[in-house]
Amino acid sequence: MENIDIGKKVEKFRKEKGYSSRELARIADITPSMLSQIERGIANPSIQTLKVLAKALDVPTFSFLLEETNTEDLVVRFNERKNMVVENISYELLSPDFTGTLSTAIMNIPPATSSSEKLLEHKGEEVAYVLEGKIKVYLDEAEYILEAGDSLKIPAYMKHKWENNFDGKAAILFSVTPPSF
Incomplete structure (x- = not known):
């Protein structure tokens, strides 16, 4: 699971939805600071935070945990x-x-x-x-x-x-x- 970068996946899904960081933080009811730390890989989100982000981004929670494929x-x-x-x-x-x-x-x-x-x-x-x-x-x-x-x-x-x-x-x-x- 060394190829998993949850923060990058959150950022990717956020941008695909067209949300700013502030918008997603508001929808997910987390602080913009916390979202920024997650996206930069500084903070590891709890499972509960991942569930909230997944719901806000309309993606399955497990999609944050899939390994990246090196093309x-x-x-x-x-x-x-x-x-x-x-x-x-x-x-x-x-x-x-x-x-x-x-x-x-x-x-x-x-x-x-x-x-x-x-x-x-x-x-x-x-x-x-x-x-x-x-x-x-x-x-x-x-x-x-x-x-x-x-x-x-x-x-x-x-x-x-x-x-x-x-x-x-x-x-x-x-x-x-x-x-x-």
């Missing part, structure tokens, strides 16, 4: 992708990490390679898009050959497997929620 941490540069290799299949993580509820990666499958020996399942649902090459996908009892531009959705707990029996590399862009590998 730089959301960007993944091409040459800074996290890569992992599992039995000749490489994965390039397009998401910054595995936190949150969604993760996206590119799976590169060389010829004569499959994602697993048998069909596997996981709790997350998956959407995949073939970027390059051809790939055979097994979905329960069915088999499909997908080519560049094709896509599919794999529901949670559906047994599946990827298999490249073709001459060239296959590259599949996929997103899975929740993240799982």
Whole structure:
């Protein structure tokens, strides 16, 4: 919770509402001096003061307690992708990490390679898009050959497997929620 600056959030919400410091202090029934100290980070408001400010600003009380997201941490540069290799299949993580509820990666499958020996399942649902090459996908009892531009959705707990029996590399862009590998 080191990224939380309650005072800055109070000030941001106040300015979004178009209130001056004096107006918000009057509406919230606190002194302008106290509001100024809160906004500058000099004073820590009590929970009761946060509730009063939240009501005056028409925002949920918890909105003051949410951590700030550093937007730089959301960007993944091409040459800074996290890569992992599992039995000749490489994965390039397009998401910054595995936190949150969604993760996206590119799976590169060389010829004569499959994602697993048998069909596997996981709790997350998956959407995949073939970027390059051809790939055979097994979905329960069915088999499909997908080519560049094709896509599919794999529901949670559906047994599946990827298999490249073709001459060239296959590259599949996929997103899975929740993240799982």
